[in-house]
Structure formats: structure tokens, C-alpha cells
Amino acid sequence: MAAHRGATAGRCPDFRDRGGAGAPRPAGPLRRHALGWAAHRPTRARGATCGPDARRCQRSCHPRHRSCHPRHRSCHPRHRGRNATRDRRDAGRSGAAVRAWRCARGLAHRRNPDRRTPRSRVHHTGNRGGLVNVTLFGLGYVGTVTATCLAARGHRVVGVDTDSGKAAAVNAGRPPVIEPGLEELLARAVESGALRATESVRDGLADSDLSLVCVGTPSATNGSTDLVQVRRVVGEIGATIATSDRPHTVVIRSTVPPGTVDDVVVPLLEQASGRTIGSDLQVAMCPEFLREGSSVADFFGPPFLVIGGAPAAAAAVRELFGFLDCSVHVVETRSAESVKYACNAFHALKVSFANELSRLYRMLDVDSRQVMDVFVQDRQLNISPAYLRPGFAFGGSCLPKDLRSLLYLGRMNNVDLPVLEASLATNEMLVREVADRILASVDDAATNPAHNRRVALLGLSFKHNTDDLRESPNVTLAEILIGKGLDVRIYDQVVNPAQLSGANLRYVQARLPHLQKVLHDDVAEALCGAHVAVVSSADRAVADAVVAAKPPVVLDLSGRLGAPLETLDGYQGVGW
Ligand SMILES: NC(=O)c1ccc[n+]([C@@H]2O[C@H](COP(=O)([O-])OP(=O)(O)OC[C@H]3O[C@@H](n4cnc5c(N)ncnc54)[C@H](O)[C@@H]3O)[C@@H](O)[C@H]2O)c1
Known part of the structure; x- marks a missing residue:
């Protein structure tokens, strides 16, 4: 494994090997795996840091920015620090x-x-x-x-x-x-x-x-x-x-x-x-x-x-x-115009959210005013910037489950809950849209003349610093991409298959039964030869490895890594 790691640090010995998930895996110690496959999880090599040739994107700017009049300071959002x-x-x-x-x-x-x-x-x-x-x-x-x-x-x-x-x-x-x-x-x-x-x-x-x-x-x-x-x-x-x-x-x-x-x-x-x-x-x-x-x-x-x-x-x-x-x-001028709409839409959403819950709670003999009086006291997660950063879909063991629970209670009590329903629907929509973007970029003959179908999924759990895979949107994404025949390689700094157990293990066994074949313990290895890197990890070492590998398409689902990742050619933010 050490020899293999040395060979793959920042470069790709098997770039021409497009054998996909079934391709021969490089030699190395197997991890003893709760899924019955591998041995321990070895320490990972960190990817190489960004080279001096990292430069600002010219070709992948949003189309509207190409026609920017010089008088406007607006350029691609990632250039706008000034x-x-x-x-x-x-x-x-x-x-x-x-x-x-x-x-x-x-x-x-x-x-x-x-x-x-x-x-x-x-x-x-x-x-x-x-x-x-x-x-x-x-x-x-x-x-x-x-x-x-x-x-x-x-x-x-x-x-x-x-x-x-x-x-x-x-x-x-x-x-x-x-x-x-x-x-x-x-x-x-x-x-x-x-x-x-x-x-x-x-x-x-x-x-x-x-x-x-x-x-x-x-x-x-x-x-x-x-x-x-x-x-x-x-x-x-x-x-x-x-x-x-x-x-x-x-x-x-x-x-x-x-x-x-x-x-x-x-x-x-x-x-x-x-x-x-x-x-x-x-x-x-x-x-x-x-x-x-x-x-x-x-x-x-x-x-x-x-x-x-x-x-x-x-x-x-x-x-x-x-x-x-x-x-x-x-x-930027467009941002100034958009802030106003964001504010009004959020205010409308807040009113609808409180009223929708009150319609349900009334039927459940719950005092919604008392509930919301307590609710607004939470300035850490409820009335705060928390959960308001654009990024990827929510998941995990609580949010989807508890939303479904409320929707069920609504059905049982003849209370329509369109706001809550919509938040599940828009979440699922985002995962599908990201999958479609990845599939489109793999199929794009202009950016992918070699028709390289390898995708590196960097981050698998539902959020940073946890190995909980339950209802992780990244697991759903991997499932869709593998189902579409893409050669998916997954890296997650925290997830150790040997330590998965209980509901977490059962969930991933049901969704990704071949996880052991696609999970890599070295980020450079996962990136090797990939046409697309999908970055949901917020780990700096992951960003460094992507910068070193320079895949033609980098889809950032995290938005937390900043430069030099965001200045790579081919960089795209999920919602920016
Ligand atoms: N009302 C609010 O609480 C509020 C708050 C923030 C932003 N806004 C926004 O501010 C804008 C104005 O809102 P409002 O509620 O004051 O609108 P309003 O309809 O009360 O007033 C608009 C005024 O513009 C005048 N007008 C129309 N054409 C004109 C012209 N060619 N020359 C001179 N005057 C002309 C109208 O006669 C009218 O008096 C809207 O874009 C609105 O969305 C409104």
C-alpha cells in the first residue's frame, strides 16, 4: 500500500484504465470491514498542495459575466472578494x-x-x-x-x-x-x-x-x-x-x-x-x-x-x-437586487412556517404560541445564520425522519402541510439536479473528449466530521451515479467501514452494497484520472488534493474551501 500511495500522490498511474468500479484495485492491505471485506483503515496520505500554476478561471465563468462591461466590478462570484x-x-x-x-x-x-x-x-x-x-x-x-x-x-x-x-x-x-x-x-x-x-x-x-x-x-x-x-x-x-x-x-x-x-x-x-x-x-x-x-x-x-x-x-x-x-x-449589483427578494421570501416563509405548524399543533391540542415562544429563544440554530449557507441537501438521521413524521401527523389529522412537504421535495430535487449536472458534464463532448466516466466523490457522510451515512444525500448521489454506469470513486476522511454498525451499517448496505469496491482510503487515489471531482468535504487536505489533481470539472457542494480550489479551471459551485 505504501508503494501504491507513493505512486499515486498527486498523479495517476492508471489514468488510461477505465475499467470502472470493477477495475483491478491496486495492491495494498485490505481493510477488515463490517461489510465483510477489508481490514483496518490506514492513515491517509494528504494530497499535494496547490502548485504555483494555480490560476484564475477564464473559461468557466458564468455566461453573463463574459459580457461584463468594464465599468462593472462584477465578475464571477469567486473573483469578487474586492x-x-x-x-x-x-x-x-x-x-x-x-x-x-x-x-x-x-x-x-x-x-x-x-x-x-x-x-x-x-x-x-x-x-x-x-x-x-x-x-x-x-x-x-x-x-x-x-x-x-x-x-x-x-x-x-x-x-x-x-x-x-x-x-x-x-x-x-x-x-x-x-x-x-x-x-x-x-x-x-x-x-x-x-x-x-x-x-x-x-x-x-x-x-x-x-x-x-x-x-x-x-x-x-x-x-x-x-x-x-x-x-x-x-x-x-x-x-x-x-x-x-x-x-x-x-x-x-x-x-x-x-x-x-x-x-x-x-x-x-x-x-x-x-x-x-x-x-x-x-x-x-x-x-x-x-x-x-x-x-x-x-x-x-x-x-x-x-x-x-x-x-x-x-x-x-x-x-x-x-x-x-x-x-x-x-x-455586486445583482446581489443588491437579490438581497431584497431573499429578505421578503424569507419573511414570507417564516410566517407560513409558523402558521402551518400552528394549524397542525392546534389539531394535536398543542399550544403553538407556547411552542414558538420557546422556539425563538434558540439563537444558535433557529433565529441565527445557521442553516442559511447555500450548499448541498440536508440529510442525516433526524431532519428527513422528523419531517416525514410531521407530514404523517398532518395526513392523520387532515391538515395539509405544503411548506414542510416542499422542503423535503426541494431537498430531493437538489440531489437530482446535482446528479444531472455530473452526468451532463461527463457526457459533454467538448469538455470530456475522452469520454472519461470517472467521478471522484469526496465526502460521503451527511455532513462534515461524522461517519453517519443515514439518509446522506451523498449516498443517494453515489447510488444514482453508480446506477447510471459512472465509474465512481469515493473518499471520506471520517467514514471507516470497519466501524459502521447498527442502523448506519444497515442503511449503507441497502443503498451502496458495493461500497467496499468504490471507497478509497487515499484522496489522491480517489481523484486519480477522474473527469469530475464532487467535493462535499470541508477538509483542507481534500481541497489540496483536488488542486493538485486538477480534474477538468470540480463541483463544489461545500462552499467552505475557498481559494485555491475556487480558482481552478472547471470549478463550479453547486449554487453560486
Ligand atoms: N411599500 C413598501 O412597504 C415597500 C417597502 C420596500 C420596498 N418597496 C418597493 O418600493 C417601490 C415603491 O413602493 P411603494 O409602495 O412606495 O409604491 P407606490 O405605488 O405606493 O408608489 C409609487 C409612486 O410612484 C409614482 N409614479 C409612477 N410612475 C411615475 C413616474 N413616471 N414618475 C414619477 N412618479 C411615478 C406613482 O404615482 C406612485 O405615487 C416598489 O418597488 C416596492 O416593491 C415597497
Whole structure:
């Protein structure tokens, strides 16, 4: 075995041997195996570390990134360390002035622990250096509150709305929407001259440095987002600034689908203005997170400020909102658009989850309010970042079993539980989709001219640092791939077949009866000659071995290994 290991460290003596699982196994000590096969589990050799030739991916970028305009900092997500990191340049500033102002108006102390994580906060002084001439388009719930609060913080704001009644109401010092605290704030802002409204785009933009687009983005009948209002406003802004040489920044505050700013707003704006994005025209995405009914308090105490755009555009937005006491996240424009949808979808999911459980618990004579009161006390796993990292499917001995148990109780009590059902369904869907991606890459004649059907599955248990194989999605994946005739080689740092017992052993015997033929105790050996490496392990040695082996396709199910794995040619994330 030692000789064999020496021969396979980082290279592949039997690359041309495509004999699959039935191919002669290299000589070495057998493991005495609970499945009746092998002997002990020997110490594994670690794979070679990344060579100096590890380089950034050029060819496997997502298609949309190939056409990136140079002005956009967005590139493939794995290249984005520069612009995705939290902007901490304002760290250490005091928010005392803002807090005092809010306190005087009964707005202070809004610190909902559900919406903030202290570690993610960045303090600001109020950034009073840059007061901005803002034109705000759309005096609805978001626009009126935003215009008023910006004016209250000293910016000069002109609101533009096609609805003459709304513009007139604002100019009369009356808010066109009802929100707690808004009336007094708006009246004072109008009286001071910091806020006025108009129906005329030209009038609104006369002295403007920055446009804030807060128009509606309602659902179309087919569920798509109707961007008519956004298009119209952006076109009008472009046409108006075309006649001036004053630099201008356009910030989209409305909720728009990912890609809208890059694919709709920027082309329209460039065409209408005759400018190109650069020094005299900037575009940013900055979604709004306020809630109706508490919108003024929410405006001054947002969970965070999310900005998508080039550095100059992001700087303009940071200046505009510099008085906010919250963390600032400068991310890719598409990410900024998507964060808003992620938040709203999660909020909807939380409501549905709590209500769905309550419908079942009521039938079981369980006090669901008491249950959820306790449930939310768990800040480690329940109300926390836990389980919210994109990655592979859940599994193990508890989650699938207990979900099935609840679904059974639902059936017995005539309670439909579509949210819980869907979480099992989407989990299974993910495993099938990953299997399909592996099969497609093996069959892809362009990337796999040798039609090499060898796949290295690096990680078999349901999660890192356990040998529990019960309901592991990796076991299901192996089962599918072996069933499709692929030459699967498995490596798992923790799983020792000699030590499997009880339900764990029975499960794997039923699902992978030939595990002993495909399980390798050396990661380099498992990788040897593989066309695809499927990495669910979070082990650094596994990442090093993949980097050394450089298989043509690397499918990362873990997302925890970072560079240099993520800079390999052929690297793909399961959901990124
Ligand atoms: N309402 C919320 O709680 C909330 C919270 C966060 C984000 N958002 C998002 O913010 C956006 C605005 O939401 P809202 O509830 O304030 O919408 P709204 O319908 O209340 O207001 C939109 C306003 O835009 C005006 N408008 C339409 N076309 C215009 C044009 N060409 N020029 C000037 N004004 C124009 C309308 O007359 C209207 O007053 C939406 O994308 C929404 O999804 C809403």
C-alpha cells in the first residue's frame, strides 16, 4: 500500500484504465470491514498542495459575466472578494447625533434584536460633510417617507410624481400616505424648504446631483415584475440630463428583479442621456427595507444598507445615507437586487412556517404560541445564520425522519402541510439536479473528449466530521451515479467501514452494497484520472488534493474551501 500511495500522490498511474468500479484495485492491505471485506483503515496520505500554476478561471465563468462591461466590478462570484466584502471604512464613527435627533422625536431605541446582529454593524458619525441635492421619483409609501427623512437629515429633496394630487399634498405640508410620525416630519421639512414636490421631471432635476427611483414595480398578470414605471422614469431622467453636463447619479430604490439595473436601466439611461457610465453618470442599486406601519422608524433604523454598483456610485449612496447607524454592504449589483427578494421570501416563509405548524399543533391540542415562544429563544440554530449557507441537501438521521413524521401527523389529522412537504421535495430535487449536472458534464463532448466516466466523490457522510451515512444525500448521489454506469470513486476522511454498525451499517448496505469496491482510503487515489471531482468535504487536505489533481470539472457542494480550489479551471459551485 505504501508503494501504491507513493505512486499515486498527486498523479495517476492508471489514468488510461477505465475499467470502472470493477477495475483491478491496486495492491495494498485490505481493510477488515463490517461489510465483510477489508481490514483496518490506514492513515491517509494528504494530497499535494496547490502548485504555483494555480490560476484564475477564464473559461468557466458564468455566461453573463463574459459580457461584463468594464465599468462593472462584477465578475464571477469567486473573483469578487474586492467588492463583496463589507465596507468598514466608516467603522468607529459615532451615531450619537443621529440617536439624539431620533430620541427627541420618539424614534430612538429601535433596536429589534431579530433584525440586527451586533457583529455586522458599522457605526457612522452622520457623515454631515456631504448634503446632496436629491430628486426622488415616486411619492408613494417608500418615496414619501424617504424624501421626508432625507430632507429631515438636511439633504435638499425634490419629489416628483405623475400624480398631481400627491405633489400638491406634499407642497401643502401633508403626506399623501399615512405613516406614524410622518406628518410632523414632512410638515417641518416642507416648511424649512428642504422638501418640495413637482410633477415636472425637468423642474425636479434642475439642481439635482442624484436621482432616487422609488416608483412602483407591481406584479404583471403572469407574475412577472412590471417595470413600466421604472423604464419611464429612467428614460425621462436620461433625456433630461442629456441637456446638461452636470454629473449625475441614478439610484434604484424600487424592488427590481436581478439583472434589471445592468440589463434595463443602464442601457436605457445611456441611450436617453447620450452618456456612458463613468465619470459624469453613475448608477447604483440600493434596495429599501422599510415596512409600512413603521416606515419612518424603519428608515432610520434599517437592518443594513446594501449598495450594488461601481465604487463612485457606491460612494455617492454612502454619502446620501451617511447618517444611518447600520452596516454597509457594497456588493455586486445583482446581489443588491437579490438581497431584497431573499429578505421578503424569507419573511414570507417564516410566517407560513409558523402558521402551518400552528394549524397542525392546534389539531394535536398543542399550544403553538407556547411552542414558538420557546422556539425563538434558540439563537444558535433557529433565529441565527445557521442553516442559511447555500450548499448541498440536508440529510442525516433526524431532519428527513422528523419531517416525514410531521407530514404523517398532518395526513392523520387532515391538515395539509405544503411548506414542510416542499422542503423535503426541494431537498430531493437538489440531489437530482446535482446528479444531472455530473452526468451532463461527463457526457459533454467538448469538455470530456475522452469520454472519461470517472467521478471522484469526496465526502460521503451527511455532513462534515461524522461517519453517519443515514439518509446522506451523498449516498443517494453515489447510488444514482453508480446506477447510471459512472465509474465512481469515493473518499471520506471520517467514514471507516470497519466501524459502521447498527442502523448506519444497515442503511449503507441497502443503498451502496458495493461500497467496499468504490471507497478509497487515499484522496489522491480517489481523484486519480477522474473527469469530475464532487467535493462535499470541508477538509483542507481534500481541497489540496483536488488542486493538485486538477480534474477538468470540480463541483463544489461545500462552499467552505475557498481559494485555491475556487480558482481552478472547471470549478463550479453547486449554487453560486
Ligand atoms: N411599500 C413598501 O412597504 C415597500 C417597502 C420596500 C420596498 N418597496 C418597493 O418600493 C417601490 C415603491 O413602493 P411603494 O409602495 O412606495 O409604491 P407606490 O405605488 O405606493 O408608489 C409609487 C409612486 O410612484 C409614482 N409614479 C409612477 N410612475 C411615475 C413616474 N413616471 N414618475 C414619477 N412618479 C411615478 C406613482 O404615482 C406612485 O405615487 C416598489 O418597488 C416596492 O416593491 C415597497
